[in-house]
Amino acid sequence: MHWKHSAKLCIIDNTNLARLRGTGKNAVICPEMGAFSERYGFQFVCHAIGHSDRKAGNERSFWIVETNFFPGRKFESLEDLNRQALEWSTVRLEHRPAKRTGLIPAKVFEHERKFLTKLPSHLPAPYRNLERDTDQYGYIAYGGNDYWVPGTKREKMKVFVYADKLKIYRHRTCVAEYPLAPDGVKNAHFSPEGQPKPRYRSKKKRSSSQEEKRLRAMGPEMDAYLDYVLKVPGIQRHRFLHQLLIFSRQVTSAVLLEMAQRALKYRISRLETLKRIAWYCMSQGESTLPNPEVDENLQERDAYQEGCLTDEPDFTVYDQMLLEDDQEPEKNQDNHEENDHE
Numbered sequence: 001m002h003w004k005h006s007a008k009l010c011i012i013d014n015t016n017l018a019r020l021r022g023t024g025k026n027a028v029i030c031p032e033m034g035a036f037s038e039r040y041g042f043q044f045v046c047h048a049i050g051h052s053d054r055k056a057g058n059e060r061s062f063w064i065v066e067t068n069f070f071p072g073r074k075f076e077s078l079e080d081l082n083r084q085a086l087e088w089s090t091v092r093l094e095h096r097p098a099k100r101t102g103l104i105p106a107k108v109f110e111h112e113r114k115f116l117t118k119l120p121s122h123l124p125a126p127y128r129n130l131e132r133d134t135d136q137y138g139y140i141a142y143g144g145n146d147y148w149v150p151g152t153k154r155e156k157m158k159v160f161v162y163a164d165k166l167k168i169y170r171h172r173t174c175v176a177e178y179p180l181a182p183d184g185v186k187n188a189h190f191s192p193e194g195q196p197k198p199r200y201r202s203k204k205k206r207s208s209s210q211e212e213k214r215l216r217a218m219g220p221e222m223d224a225y226l227d228y229v230l231k232v233p234g235i236q237r238h239r240f241l242h243q244l245l246i247f248s249r250q251v252t253s254a255v256l257l258e259m260a261q262r263a264l265k266y267r268i269s270r271l272e273t274l275k276r277i278a279w280y281c282m283s284q285g286e287s288t289l290p291n292p293e294v295d296e297n298l299q300e301r302d303a304y305q306e307g308c309l310t311d312e313p314d315f316t317v318y319d320q321m322l323l324e325d326d327q328e329p330e331k332n333q334d335n336h337e338e339n340d341h342e
Helices: 031-039 052-069 078-092 105-115 209-216 220-229 237-248 253-265 271-284 302-307 316-341
Strands: 009-012 019-021 043-046 128-133 139-142 145-148 156-161 165-170 173-179
Touching: 031 043, 052 078, 128 139, 139 156, 145 173, 209 220, 209 237, 220 253, 237 271, 253 271
Parallel strands: 009 043
Antiparallel strands: 128 156, 139 145, 156 165, 165 173
């Protein structure tokens, strides 16, 4: 979209980024990536096995960035880095002659434009389609930050996430649009500009340091397992630690440590799989659940002191029910004997 033109073919390798199955000329492209390329007027083509030089132009571009753009450069943020990269690639590099051929990229592009596919200017930008619940304060969460939804309804919202912004939709109507938070910003609250600030802010507990501290104190096996699992890409740290601490109260410490040791050995990071490992450990050895924790000061509570003055409950009705259950088999036995006698 920057150059307003695209080539007819895009040569890629045989990884699963766009390829569904097959290799080379027999490769089948994923339907989503096929629809994406069709919108921009090109076609994905996988090179034959052993012909990686077909995409050498792309690898050469990476090498130029790594050896020419990055060395000695300073930047304050990821946004600042992208601004410098855009200026470097479209102003400085575009008008600098190549060392081997002496060709200037800007002039070469003017010649190549005749053989490229011109793109319409109205093509929509790529986006991710997500669903988010609106909390009691009127916010939806994305990327560790909270974005306010105008109105008083607390509904499930459609969120379209673009490269530099997100749009919030309610029943196909865009109710809010925000620029994405800068790289590294977390736990921030955003509301539309020019409108009154929301009276309340979402008060979500995002720290899980106490949960992690309690889990690590259970034993070296759990400490070693947490060192591994918290570095797994894509793990939801706060949710995982909170749910693991809850599960730790449902099994004995011996079972929990054995579970952690097995999970570390087989590199397990899913909580459902951890529970199955724990049940397996219980079936192989210790299978009793821990005794519930009882507050020793229970009898000193006001509610207990007030209740101790009431009459004792009458459980004789249950005793009578048990007595009737015991007598029922005897009656059935007498009936069987009478029938046999007859």
